[in-house]
Amino acid sequence: MDMTLPQTAAITLTETVSAPKPPAVSEEQIVYAKLLDIGMKAGMALLVVTFAIYVLGLATPVVPLEDLPKYWSMPVGQYLAATGLGTGWSWLGLIGRGDFMNFIGIAFLSGVTILCYFRILPIPFRNREFLFSAILLLETVVLILGASGILSAGH
Amino acid sequence: MTLHRLARLASLSILVLTLLAGGLAQAADLPTEATSPEGLPWWGWAVALFVVSFGLGIVAVLGGVGGGVLFVPIVGGFFPFHLDFVRGAGLLVALAGALAAGPGLLSSGMASLRLAAPLALLASISAIAGAMIGLALPTNVVQLALGTTILGIVVLMFFAKKSEYPEVGKADNLSAALKMNGVFNDAYSGKSVDWKVHRTPQGLAMFVVIGMMAGMFGLGAGWANVPVLNLLMGAPLKVSVATSKFMLSIVDTAAAWVYLNQGAVLAIIAVPSIIGIMLGSLIGVRLLKRANASLVRKVVIVMLLLAGSRALLKGLGI
Numbered sequence: 001m002d003m004t005l006p007q008t009a010a011i012t013l014t015e016t017v018s019a020p021k022p023p024a025v026s027e028e029q030i031v032y033a034k035l036l037d038i039g040m041k042a043g044m045a046l047l048v049v050t051f052a053i054y055v056l057g058l059a060t061p062v063v064p065l066e067d068l069p070k071y072w073s074m075p076v077g078q079y080l081a082a083t084g085l086g087t088g089w090s091w092l093g094l095i096g097r098g099d100f101m102n103f104i105g106i107a108f109l110s111g112v113t114i115l116c117y118f119r120i121l122p123i124p125f126r127n128r129e130f131l132f133s134a135i136l137l138l139e140t141v142v143l144i145l146g147a148s149g150i151l152s153a154g155h
Numbered sequence: 156m157t158l159h160r161l162a163r164l165a166s167l168s169i170l171v172l173t174l175l176a177g178g179l180a181q182a183a184d185l186p187t188e189a190t191s192p193e194g195l196p197w198w199g200w201a202v203a204l205f206v207v208s209f210g211l212g213i214v215a216v217l218g219g220v221g222g223g224v225l226f227v228p229i230v231g232g233f234f235p236f237h238l239d240f241v242r243g244a245g246l247l248v249a250l251a252g253a254l255a256a257g258p259g260l261l262s263s264g265m266a267s268l269r270l271a272a273p274l275a276l277l278a279s280i281s282a283i284a285g286a287m288i289g290l291a292l293p294t295n296v297v298q299l300a301l302g303t304t305i306l307g308i309v310v311l312m313f314f315a316k317k318s319e320y321p322e323v324g325k326a327d328n329l330s331a332a333l334k335m336n337g338v339f340n341d342a343y344s345g346k347s348v349d350w351k352v353h354r355t356p357q358g359l360a361m362f363v364v365i366g367m368m369a370g371m372f373g374l375g376a377g378w379a380n381v382p383v384l385n386l387l388m389g390a391p392l393k394v395s396v397a398t399s400k401f402m403l404s405i406v407d408t409a410a411a412w413v414y415l416n417q418g419a420v421l422a423i424i425a426v427p428s429i430i431g432i433m434l435g436s437l438i439g440v441r442l443l444k445r446a447n448a449s450l451v452r453k454v455v456i457v458m459l460l461l462a463g464s465r466a467l468l469k470g471l472g473i
Binding site: 024025026028029030032033034036037039040043044047048051054055065066068069072073074075076079080085086087088089099100102103105106107109110111112113114129131132135136138139142143145146147149151 | 196197198200201235236237239240247250251254255257258259261262263264267268269272273275276279280283287290294332333334337338404405408409410411412413415416417418419420421422423424425426427429430433
């Protein structure tokens with residue numbers, strides 16, 4: 001007696017919905033996630049610590065806290081002219097001052113994505129995925145360009 | 156939990172935080188004599204900003220929107236800070252939220268780096284351009300454009316549909332070449348979904364516009380990312396939401412550097428906002444299961460309507 005089941009017609013779906021499979025997460029995505037997690041936590045910790053130092057007056061700010069209400073309603077160009085502060089990475093020279101100490105955490109948080117891209121760049125390249133590698137490389141260049149301070153604007 | 160109890164809990168949290176912050180200011184003997192033209196000392200505004208950001212963090216999670224889209228029009232409209240600094244802080248708020256969510260979304264496979272990377276590349280280039288244009292334009296023009304955009308978002312939130320698993324007949328050549336596809340395990344339904352996308356060139360073009368707006372207004376752009384990923388390109392809804400959130404960490408990084416380098420970041424505005432909104436988001440996530448999401452979303456729409464109208468009126472000099 002033939003016990004084979006009758007063949008069913010093949011069902012074509014645009015998206016296959018089935019029982020759960022193990023998560024299909026690529027190697028570069030896992031590496032990216034791990035580094036992002038560390039970087040984000042470090043950046044947030046830096047932000048909280050430096051802000052506490054700033055508001056508790058443990059490091060003298062360039063712009064005194066009590067003078068801030070005079071400046072924060074000005075457009076940025078006017079604020080820079082009034083305080084004599086510079087643009088770009090000039091804040092690095094003021095890193096020991098209470099207000100600019102906060103920029104360590106802010107810059108770290110703004111830079112962690114660049115670090116993640118740098119870290120994963122070799123992975124698709126090693127797997128000979130040159131198009132994806134090129135996209136990651138271009139993004140890294142764009143972010144570095146943005147961070148460099150070369151690009152300028154103002155009122 | 157009823158909305159009434161929810162509101163009471165949020166009010167109580169805010170009150171406790173205000174008292175704590177006020178006590179800290181007094182304990183630290185911070186100067187209180189120098190006040191802004193609006194009558195509050197510097198620390199009063201910092202505390203108010205923290206409290207408002209905390210509240211926005213809760214509402215943003217419950218309303219299913221990013222923090223930046225609420226932060227910029229509300230803080231820009233009702234605080235004495237110049238819009239340049241508010242936009243700088245808004246981008247950092249959106250960036251911090253995206254960075255915090257990113258690792259979990261990526262490692263669970265909800266967000267897709269393959270899907271995000273090509274779109275984020277174009278969006279971050281245009282976000283840099285948008286940030287530069289936004290900082291170069293007169294404030295009233297930016298206010299006017301911001302108000303119009305926020306009111307546009309209200310319309311989008313009101314009418315936009317969502318599709319849990321959109322139908323994608325065939326992946327287009329570009330998305331196939333870039334391997335913009337994946338497997339998504341939906342823990343809620345217990346299903347695995349093989350997904351792919353189509354209309355990639357149109358999606359890329361949309362992300363150029365979205366990036367420009369994100370950079371110009373410091374809004375983050377989840378409100379626009381999700382419909383494009385989900386409705387236009389056909390990614391499953393949860394993949395779209397997660398990938399959109401992750402993309403903000405890339406796109407907002409690009410624009411945030413422009414604001415930082417141009418001096419448009421004030422620590423006293425940015426840091427309380429970031430900490431406040433992140434703490435608020437943590438509370439919001441805990442309340443999410445019990446809140447009436449539909450009602451909160453309506454509240455968010457009304458808040459955006461008011462804030463957008465105020466930005467528009469400020470832009471018109473009214």
